[in-house]
Amino acid sequence: MKTIGVVTTGGDAPGMNAAIRAVTRIAHWKGLTVVGFERGWEGLITNTFRQLTPRNVGGIIQLGGTILHTARCLEFKTLEGQEKAVKTLNEHNVEGLIVIGGDGSFRGALELSKICNIQMIGIPATIDNDVYGTDETIGFDTAANTAVMEIDKIRDTAISHERIFIVEVMGRERGFLASVVGVTVGAEVIIVPESHCSFDDVVKTLRENTRKGKRAGIIVAAEGCGKVSEMAKTIEEETKSEVRLTILGYVQRGGTPTARSRLLASLFAEKAVELLCENQGNRVVGLLNGKISSIALEESCGNSKPVDTSLLRINEMLSI
Amino acid sequence: MKTIGVVTTGGDAPGMNAAIRAVTRIAHWKGLTVVGFERGWEGLITNTFRQLTPRNVGGIIQLGGTILHTARCLEFKTLEGQEKAVKTLNEHNVEGLIVIGGDGSFRGALELSKICNIQMIGIPATIDNDVYGTDETIGFDTAANTAVMEIDKIRDTAISHERIFIVEVMGRERGFLASVVGVTVGAEVIIVPESHCSFDDVVKTLRENTRKGKRAGIIVAAEGCGKVSEMAKTIEEETKSEVRLTILGYVQRGGTPTARSRLLASLFAEKAVELLCENQGNRVVGLLNGKISSIALEESCGNSKPVDTSLLRINEMLSI
């Protein structure tokens, strides 16, 4: 293998730049040339790229976002678009393509792998942590810390005003982020899509808290549950206490990556380049049982990662 | 003067605890006793209080919120409620009352001052910075920094995805916070209630930016302008580019106070206690022309502080 490509697709995640840097430098160390395609799949279709060298990826390890940009690309969903992408890759003599992104990105890579012989490697990077084949994705730890630091601030007001706050965190359809954030901010209640949680239960818990002398409280809700403003109204009516709602939103997607997000990015990148050098393609790297490893791309795309619901059970005890 | 009272009312602001600590310690240094009333005016009506001593205000300088709590109090708006408050103050032999809060708090203090001889001193503490008689309120600098750090994160995503983000910041009916935040995050457009800003102008600016090669952008809008989701839709339709909306919300109200918010809190407190020791009551302390000073409580309540619109003009040049 002489030339590899790199692309970031899907939503940005903190640590993508650390991964781009690590892929580039490790590939160069091993004698490979690296082409970075811009704006996700769009760059493969339009042949928008830049050569990545050890020097031009300097000074980016600490930056949020992705210097290669990312974008939605409808054309890539068509066979025609995918064939254009393969043509571009062939023009650059790309033999291996590293796709940094989430499960949608990997499904795209899987499609590509079916119409060409280029080896695909997925590096999981999304704040949602919803990629099968890894216990943790690049960016997840950063987003969790951002949300925790925000909710620590909100708690100041919750306690000062003795109010209930509902805080909606990201996570798309899944509750990975909400679970970890809920436990680590000391939430009274955590609401995730994977676990049935009736408004009645929430109201009951809050009433018990009042009896225990807890005058303030934080409810962490995953965006995948929807209906947070309806929930705020119901709780307000039922508990006769003031309820405030904050949707943390896009701040969770940016910011300088944490040490852990940077470390995962570096280790995943090393594994990805190593796999390509060994001609093992169509795999997704990941952290499994505390070790850097990889599974087949097809397996990652074909399975849904379960949320660790034991966190919810533990939080019931922690919020006693 | 032998005994003074302290109360925090209205919305909490970072630095209120630094002010409580400073009032308590400086008052003790000068031989005074300090009674802290809890939950704003409610504590005066219900006689809920704690003695404040140099030791029990230790370790709070860095905490957001207010250890004395704060709350809305409808009863205090009635003469009957105010008379209960005066009765409580008299029972404690309080000769001077330091009210830490915003303009609503000071109007409450003004009402009280009309039915008793207790000297009222206002210490301006609100993230909105909308208090007449001071160039800056306790908490404003902290909220500005919180908003700026958040928007710095959002910019990562804005640039990576080459999108427009509208970010709504707090400030109630006023644009103090939005103006400073807008200039210091490098916003393309700042929208405040004090300045007419048509959607047409915003759209025009964004179109020009596209021509200049700016593919991403941040619009900072004060909550007092309202209609941000409508604005997002209009801009999306008119510019044919994706627009995202984030409402920063309550994170701006909490968090550890900045050096400046703590410093103002300490200096305002010193001035407040000094005024009481000199038997100069019914005043609001503040920062005017770079100096710690004070104006009459009545003057502060009767006037509206103007926003420095030169910031908007300067930002037009800065976002060229």
Next chain:
Amino acid sequence: MKTIGVVTTGGDAPGMNAAIRAVTRIAHWKGLTVVGFERGWEGLITNTFRQLTPRNVGGIIQLGGTILHTARCLEFKTLEGQEKAVKTLNEHNVEGLIVIGGDGSFRGALELSKICNIQMIGIPATIDNDVYGTDETIGFDTAANTAVMEIDKIRDTAISHERIFIVEVMGRERGFLASVVGVTVGAEVIIVPESHCSFDDVVKTLRENTRKGKRAGIIVAAEGCGKVSEMAKTIEEETKSEVRLTILGYVQRGGTPTARSRLLASLFAEKAVELLCENQGNRVVGLLNGKISSIALEESCGNSKPVDTSLLRINEMLSI
């Protein structure tokens, strides 16, 4: 089991309070009473304690340090001191003792376990990460992030002035912290006690960097290597470039714990209480292969945890 004790000993670490909170609440959920001993082993000797309840451990999850305090205790190193400690524990009918700390703390617990029937459980909490039986200790992730955020700031000056900075990070005799921090700040060189690193090699690397056009650089050195000021002088003389030295120091020990340090604290605490409820004592809980587990106290005390030197090898590629 009806009553358990908790103590924090050795150097403080961010997340100790989250662990105290979690132990207390989970123990109460399971019907146990919790006694917190103050100032480490000293509190066991002098019978200085406080009852810990779900309410009085509220609002501490986000605090650095330890509300139970910690201290050196020479008397505990004597048999007489240890017997006093056992006497205290017996007076409180403590059947299980949870010791939150590092390897020195666990050796103390092991000594105690030899002269009484109280079940000892160690919860590893130290920023040094040097506890055998766990891949990660409470506080390590926080200290790593603190060091990384500091060095990100130092890099601004390193690049602006085009200078070499040597930054000494904590870790006592070991290089766990320096390895992770070095990789995640993008250090040119990482120096740890576990790997021979001659000044000559460092100078050689820096000279090569100059040839490559790198005009600034960060060297991360573990405190266990010693001699950083000597190193600074040597490098300055040999490379004829200005070298600056910063010893990060105690800032790495404090601060609000990260999401991960809080999560580990909560999960370790749950495991610790569960072990006691199952009458499995004299164990150290930990994270092994990505799972919460435990090993024998004696095994933890009798072994030295190896540093993952593959990080150094990877960093050579990353700093190409």
Next chain:
Amino acid sequence: MKTIGVVTTGGDAPGMNAAIRAVTRIAHWKGLTVVGFERGWEGLITNTFRQLTPRNVGGIIQLGGTILHTARCLEFKTLEGQEKAVKTLNEHNVEGLIVIGGDGSFRGALELSKICNIQMIGIPATIDNDVYGTDETIGFDTAANTAVMEIDKIRDTAISHERIFIVEVMGRERGFLASVVGVTVGAEVIIVPESHCSFDDVVKTLRENTRKGKRAGIIVAAEGCGKVSEMAKTIEEETKSEVRLTILGYVQRGGTPTARSRLLASLFAEKAVELLCENQGNRVVGLLNGKISSIALEESCGNSKPVDTSLLRINEMLSI
């Protein structure tokens, strides 16, 4: 005036990039061309420069350090060096030069002004805040906040271990930074070069604190006082308590600028360009009595700014 130059000299300070951006964009708005010289005076001597345009100063408002770099330059201290600098400026047809830096930088500008007709404008940017003619310099607020956030972390350990910590903060020969940091972290003692402070006084205060029940304490010392390790030893011997020392060092010089540092940078830049457009040269812009203003360059260089020692007096009361 058609062309202006910009240079950053002396130690870097957070907000320098915000100033470079603001100078460039406002100058372009007013029809001027901007040349940025690199590595301080060295760039003027060697004619190392880059054209600054509204687009190439985008995305830097939040960056610490200076994109123009800075360096010591011995040659510039000679008349020959200064004449080379003038020659370079003339080659570029520079009619006005904006010097972003501290008092040493302004003395350099004053020297230049004596041998050419180019209008010099100083923009004060240094974390030391020791520039005559402005109440605050760009970067000071950021450095103060960095030091405060660090010491907040150190306090966790100070309280947990009930120890005295001496923390040395920057400020060169002056106590501006130490004074503000000391008051805002709640230091027991603040030691600055401008105020006589005997070790005896410090020991006396600490002994009194022990009597009052204060078991931990923070002493903030300005680097200009020197001898902190000697002080640590003396205090340890005299008070028989453990004393720890941390030198905050270079972290105070970097990092993303605060809202206030960015705002000052923008407002100073606007004033600087305005002065040049009005052909008012050889001035230093600043914040005086809460207003953006300017004084003669010669006046700024010829005077020493006094430290506000009232902060020390207030801190005596605050640390009661």
